[in-house]
Amino acid sequence: MRAAILHGKDDLRVEEVPNPPLQPGEVRVSIRAALTCGTDLKVYRRGYHARMGVPPFPFGHEWSGVVAEVAPDIEAWAPGDRVVGANSAPCGHCAPCKRRQESLCDNLLFLHGAYAQSIVVPAEIVRKNLLRVPDTMGWPDAALTEPLACVVHGIDDVGIEPGDRVLVLGAGPIGLMAVALARHAGARVSVIGRGQGRLAMARRLGALDAFENTAPADIVAPPGTEGAFDVVFEAMGRTFAWEAALRFVRKGGRINWFGGCPSGTSVAVDTVRMHYDALTLKATFHHTPRTIRRALSLIAERVVTADAFVDGRCTLSNLPALFRDMASGNRAVKTLVDVGA
Numbered sequence: 001m002r003a004a005i006l007h008g009k010d011d012l013r014v015e016e017v018p019n020p021p022l023q024p025g026e027v028r029v030s031i032r033a034a035l036t037c038g039t040d041l042k043v044y045r046r047g048y049h050a051r052m053g054v055p056p057f058p059f060g061h062e063w064s065g066v067v068a069e070v071a072p073d074i075e076a077w078a079p080g081d082r083v084v085g086a087n088s089a090p091c092g093h094c095a096p097c098k099r100r101q102e103s104l105c106d107n108l109l110f111l112h113g114a115y116a117q118s119i120v121v122p123a124e125i126v127r128k129n130l131l132r133v134p135d136t137m138g139w140p141d142a143a144l145t146e147p148l149a150c151v152v153h154g155i156d157d158v159g160i161e162p163g164d165r166v167l168v169l170g171a172g173p174i175g176l177m178a179v180a181l182a183r184h185a186g187a188r189v190s191v192i193g194r195g196q197g198r199l200a201m202a203r204r205l206g207a208l209d210a211f212e213n214t215a216p217a218d219i220v221a222p223p224g225t226e227g228a229f230d231v232v233f234e235a236m237g238r239t240f241a242w243e244a245a246l247r248f249v250r251k252g253g254r255i256n257w258f259g260g261c262p263s264g265t266s267v268a269v270d271t272v273r274m275h276y277d278a279l280t281l282k283a284t285f286h287h288t289p290r291t292i293r294r295a296l297s298l299i300a301e302r303v304v305t306a307d308a309f310v311d312g313r314c315t316l317s318n319l320p321a322l323f324r325d326m327a328s329g330n331r332a333v334k335t336l337v338d339v340g341a
């Protein structure tokens with residue numbers, strides 16, 4: 001079969017690779033939709049990922065598809081089943097798993113290889129994070145389950161009440177999903193981000209204000225926004241955005257530093273502001289089996305749909321060119337990769 005393999009920094013190639021035989025507990029899925037993601041771009045630029053090891057490795061982690069083959073011991077799934085899988089599953093027996101903090105599992109194994117004609121889902125993910133896709137749900141909608149599950153987790157961690165003023169920093173796919181979920185929770189939402197197309201999408205998703213941020217490495221506060229928000233959801237993964245979140249939140253407010261920053265970076269926190277304004281600072285990582293299920297049901301309820309997030313299409317053969325384009329500033333929100341072409 002054909003698959004996109006990351007060979008190193010800025011080096012993605014589409015190659016013919018063997019179809020490995022299934023091991024006990026595994027399921028082979030024919031990919032019907034694979035979506036690009038900001039994390040993939042980060043990995044492409046760095047040429048490695050802490051959890052994936054060193055290249056070469058198959059690339060892409062957001063997918064949905066049809067079961068093509070199951071290992072002989074599998075009873076719950078059969079060829080033809082419509083499925084979506086997470087890119088990891090918690091082990092269930094380490095200390096963080098026992099504390100119900102499954103996103104921090106000591107033994108998370110990451111699954112990659114969505115940009116391919118098929119993917120082998122490991123036994124642990126088949127058992128815990130492979131879900132049935134309703135017949136009425138589109139393939140690109142279903143493929144949003146994994147990133148949405150991360151955002152569901154982040155919104156849950158910071159708690160949103162109806163009427164809350166919420167500021168989302170960043171208008172990429174994660175920021176836009178945060179807008180949709182905060183609106184769904186009854187919040188009044190503002191966004192600061194980059195790209196007129198993305199900001200227009202934020203408004204379509206229900207944001208009351210969407211401000212263009214023009215400063216290259218800072219966030220310039222629009223008038224009346226300092227100290228104004230009950231919740232600030234940071235979705236840029238930049239240290240200046242983490243620090244800006246502290247300026248926008250009100251006394252007693254909550255921040256989620258959701259975007260992961262490069263390793264070795266740190267931010268400064270004003271201790272007086274932190275203590276006397278009693279801020280709550282959270283940082284959410286990844287998803288849990290519960291948020292994966294919640295994400296799929298939010299997609300089924302059409303709170304989040306692919307038409308708001310997928311604004312480009314690409315063949316598998318053209319994927320290396322697409323990543324070169326993304327690395328040099330293409331601002332598509334998400335691109336649907338047609339693995340059959």
Ligand SMILES: [Zn+2]
Binds near residue numbers: 037
């Ligand atoms: Zn992703």
Ligand SMILES: [Zn+2]
Binds near residue numbers: 093094104106
């Ligand atoms: Zn665990």
